[in-house]
Amino acid sequence: MAAHDLQAIKELYDDLAARYDHHLLVECVYNTPKIAAEFLAEQLPGAHGLWLDIGAGTGLVGHELKRAGLPLSLVALDISRAMLSQISSPNYVACCEGSADEEAGFDANAFDGAVAIGVFDHISDPTRTLSAIRNTLRPAAFWLLSFCQSPHTEVELVDEQVHIYRHPAPWFRHCCKQAGFAVRSERLVDGYESYGETVQHRLLLLQRDT
Numbered sequence: 001m002a003a004h005d006l007q008a009i010k011e012l013y014d015d016l017a018a019r020y021d022h023h024l025l026v027e028c029v030y031n032t033p034k035i036a037a038e039f040l041a042e043q044l045p046g047a048h049g050l051w052l053d054i055g056a057g058t059g060l061v062g063h064e065l066k067r068a069g070l071p072l073s074l075v076a077l078d079i080s081r082a083m084l085s086q087i088s089s090p091n092y093v094a095c096c097e098g099s100a101d102e103e104a105g106f107d108a109n110a111f112d113g114a115v116a117i118g119v120f121d122h123i124s125d126p127t128r129t130l131s132a133i134r135n136t137l138r139p140a141a142f143w144l145l146s147f148c149q150s151p152h153t154e155v156e157l158v159d160e161q162v163h164i165y166r167h168p169a170p171w172f173r174h175c176c177k178q179a180g181f182a183v184r185s186e187r188l189v190d191g192y193e194s195y196g197e198t199v200q201h202r203l204l205l206l207q208r209d210t
Contacts, residue, residue: 005163006099009122010079012162013057017082020058028192030060032146032201035189036117037064040144043185043205044070049112050093052077052136054100054145055119059087065115066091075111100129106136113142120147122163124155126172130179139210143181146201147172149188169202181206 016023024030040047047070053062056076065072066089076095078084084095098105100119114133120126126147137143150156150166158164173183184205191201 006079009163013078013080014082017058017080017086020083020086021060024060024192028194030192032189032191032203033060033064033117034067035187036061036115036144036146036203037068037070039185039187039203040065040115040205041068041070044142047072047113047142049073050075050110052106052111052114052133053092054114054116054133055079056087056092056095057083057118059089059092061115061117062087062091063089072113101132108135109138110136111141112138114144116143116145118146120145120167120172121165124157124165125175126167127175127179130175130181134180134208137208139208141208142184143206143208144203145206146191146203148191149200149202172202173204176204176206180209182209 051072051074053074053076056078059076062074072091074092076084076087076092077098077100079099081097084097087095114137123129148166150168153168156166158166176183184207186205187203189201189203191199
């Protein structure tokens with residue numbers, strides 16, 4: 001992602017932070033964090049250890065993971081310090097300001113797993129992010145992510161102001177494979193409402209190669 005795009009997204013979320021949860025959960029009927037947490041609990045009921053929450057925002061995913069009964073310790077990574085300051089769920093053990101593309105200075109093999117819900121909505125080409133995060137995960141670690149699914153064969157820029165992209169599922173799966181991940185499970189879900197339209201997210205449960 002270009003530096004000016006990243007800065008624009010940071011400023012957007014800094015401004016939105018105080019009202020983010022109400023805006024998404026109430027105004028946009030944002031279901032993806034809850035569905036994703038339930039999906040992970042269903043697929044990996046024994047998940048544990050230290051996990052990275054990429055694009056953690058206000059900690060919506062961590063809150064839902066706790067409700068789903070998964071005993072994960074989470075490290076929150078987000079480009080917006082204002083968003084991170086809103087996190088209150090006790091399963092977060094640290095908050096780091098930074099971009100997933102740059103790994104935020106994490107050591108190799110630092111995490112037992114990762115989640116990234118909503119992050120790839122802002123990324124046109126996921127390959128760099130997938131490769132960067134792979135290096136922070138232990139061999140055979142799992143990563144649950146979401147992306148806005150496009151019904152077309154090309155990546156779509158659907159909102160230029162806030163840099164929202166939709167990706168064709170076959171192409172995104174190919175990017176995952178190229179970055180060293182196997183797709184272990186997936187699910188298409190109704191993610192949120194936008195201007196009267198239901199936007200679908202595809203959940204992918206990836207596993208890092210060994």
